[in-house]
Amino acid sequence: MKLAEIYKEFQTDIEYIESILERTLSAEHPVLNEASTDLLKAGGKRIRPVLVLLAGKFGNYDLEKLKHIAASLELIHMGSLVHDDVIDNASLRRGNETVMARWDNRVAMYTGDYIFGHAIETTKAFQDKRVHVIISDAMHQMCLGEVEQIRDQYNWDQTIRTYFRRIKRKTALLIAVSSQLGAIAANVEEELQQQMYYFAYFLGMSYQIMDDILDFVGTKEQLGKPAGGDLRQGNVTLPALYAMDTNPSFKEKLRKELTKDTAKMITMEPFLNDVRNSGGIEYAQDLSDRYLSKAYALLNEFPNCEAKTHLKQVAAYIGRRKY
Amino acid sequence: MKLAEIYKEFQTDIEYIESILERTLSAEHPVLNEASTDLLKAGGKRIRPVLVLLAGKFGNYDLEKLKHIAASLELIHMGSLVHDDVIDNASLRRGNETVMARWDNRVAMYTGDYIFGHAIETTKAFQDKRVHVIISDAMHQMCLGEVEQIRDQYNWDQTIRTYFRRIKRKTALLIAVSSQLGAIAANVEEELQQQMYYFAYFLGMSYQIMDDILDFVGTKEQLGKPAGGDLRQGNVTLPALYAMDTNPSFKEKLRKELTKDTAKMITMEPFLNDVRNSGGIEYAQDLSDRYLSKAYALLNEFPNCEAKTHLKQVAAYIGRRKY
Numbered sequence A, B: 001m002k003l004a005e006i007y008k009e010f011q012t013d014i015e016y017i018e019s020i021l022e023r024t025l026s027a028e029h030p031v032l033n034e035a036s037t038d039l040l041k042a043g044g045k046r047i048r049p050v051l052v053l054l055a056g057k058f059g060n061y062d063l064e065k066l067k068h069i070a071a072s073l074e075l076i077h078m079g080s081l082v083h084d085d086v087i088d089n090a091s092l093r094r095g096n097e098t099v100m101a102r103w104d105n106r107v108a109m110y111t112g113d114y115i116f117g118h119a120i121e122t123t124k125a126f127q128d129k130r131v132h133v134i135i136s137d138a139m140h141q142m143c144l145g146e147v148e149q150i151r152d153q154y155n156w157d158q159t160i161r162t163y164f165r166r167i168k169r170k171t172a173l174l175i176a177v178s179s180q181l182g183a184i185a186a187n188v189e190e191e192l193q194q195q196m197y198y199f200a201y202f203l204g205m206s207y208q209i210m211d212d213i214l215d216f217v218g219t220k221e222q223l224g225k226p227a228g229g230d231l232r233q234g235n236v237t238l239p240a241l242y243a244m245d246t247n248p249s250f251k252e253k254l255r256k257e258l259t260k261d262t263a264k265m266i267t268m269e270p271f272l273n274d275v276r277n278s279g280g281i282e283y284a285q286d287l288s289d290r291y292l293s294k295a296y297a298l299l300n301e302f303p304n305c306e307a308k309t310h311l312k313q314v315a316a317y318i319g320r321r322k323y
Helices: A003-025 A030-041 A047-056 A063-088 A105-123 A129-152 A160-185 A190-217 A238-246 A248-257 A269-276 A280-301 A306-320 B003-025 B030-041 B047-056 B063-088 B105-123 B129-152 B160-185 B190-217 B238-246 B248-257 B269-276 B280-301 B306-320
Strands: none
Touching: A003 A030, A003 A047, A003 A063, A003 A105, A003 A306, A030 A063, A030 A105, A030 B129, A047 A063, A047 A160, A047 A190, A047 A306, A063 A105, A063 A129, A063 A160, A063 B105, A105 A129, A105 B063, A105 B105, A105 B129, A129 A160, A129 B030, A129 B105, A129 B129, A160 A190, A160 A238, A190 A238, A190 A269, A190 A280, A190 A306, A238 A248, A238 A269, A238 A280, A248 A269, A269 A280, A280 A306, B003 B030, B003 B047, B003 B063, B003 B105, B003 B306, B030 B063, B030 B105, B047 B063, B047 B160, B047 B190, B047 B306, B063 B105, B063 B129, B063 B160, B105 B129, B129 B160, B160 B190, B160 B238, B190 B238, B190 B269, B190 B280, B190 B306, B238 B248, B238 B269, B238 B280, B248 B269, B269 B280, B280 B306
């Protein structure tokens, strides 16, 4: 099942959020306008808005309240993608040239700032102080994650613990608060708000580990960019960490051969094969599955309703996705 | 009178804010740590924290409440300076190499993000929802101002109105809300909160126009960078706008000779002299003075107290400053 099919049931509401994003990001400035439009057209799974809406279905579903939260979270996510591409020196995302590649770091910086500015503007509509605190915290953690990512690039001695902290900050927290904030805005009871937070947190961890696996096993068509980009950019993810831990000579090879300076011209295939043959993919897959099981376990406790079925479908999609 | 002397009276409180900024920006990551420390050591006038504290003196002065607001506003300001240097391709600020020049655009981007992240984190401590809304709005306006600055660079056809909107967004609003938020946090009565907002807004406009004048008339020693940087970077300010409006051939000369491509090698002195001889300096000085008079007029209505005297000193400093 594709995510689009799961979304069918509340297509109208998703399209409403999409139209808000479009309106918000339309800019007078031509470069900015093109960059933002490209980002919107490239799509993306809109997982954060979907989780906001689905969580809202467990309480007093009020789209007019939820839309601000959904738009704000998606904008934070979009802004962070543009800045991430600068950090990673990434030229392709979802099959499209990145802002940084099409223009330069400077344009990517201000496009990201512009999107963040709108994300912050959108938070003004929140009535509840808690919502501000939660979003502020998520943005702060994302900035810290960005810094950690830079610090850890091409650091072959980092630990699995570092990796988990980083993906938590960079991905899982924003996904977790999407679900939590939808629940808060819908006045869902406090215990369920917490459970929704952890459900989406586990989902986010599972999702990111899967994403990191796909960068080793996906095809160029599936990924919208060549495989091995993470490793080439010095982003050390779980499969690579496992391969290094179990095979010190692989680690030495990386340390010697893959540096910021060699990264652009080096052939990645041998490195990717080393990781693929190390058992690192299976190890990471197992951890991703475990997070997913935790998410399912929590989800089972949720009150039965149509939204619960949809959340199960989203979780199943994440468990099975191949791109 | 130097600003430091005006500050003497509440030196301890300013130093407390300074120590918070230092603690907040100390990072594990070496480049980031150096970049942040450089920024802190370079100083700056800390006008925003000072206005927060002085406004607070008109009500229930509670440093523990005010410190979060003061730190957050100064961090937003600092983060925006780092990103501005990328926009302006500026290599010197206050006599020191900018982050962008010492490292590159990428480092400047993430240093700014890191500082913004901490600014947002600091807002979490605010109890009052209004404070969140006001700060969010100021951040959003600053991002829009950044975009306008980029859009208007090397645009010799822009109007004085464009200029005023830009400096409002980029400078005056953050200064205005510094004073307003200090008043809100101290439970100053609503009318005075509003007056404080406008007082500081006028002060901010006067300040920025003066800053733009100094870029034409200041010495390298006074400015901490060569004169004419604004024009070279394509930032069209009030004195230049006046010179172009009154002398179409100067405008044509700029259009023909000063472009993004020629900017790096061109000799600025002839252009600067054209502006200096156009009456543009006097015109801008007059407008700066008028804003200052408006600030004074409002200030006179404030209740008499020691803080009022200090605010007058700050205003006088801004009116007379030469660097």
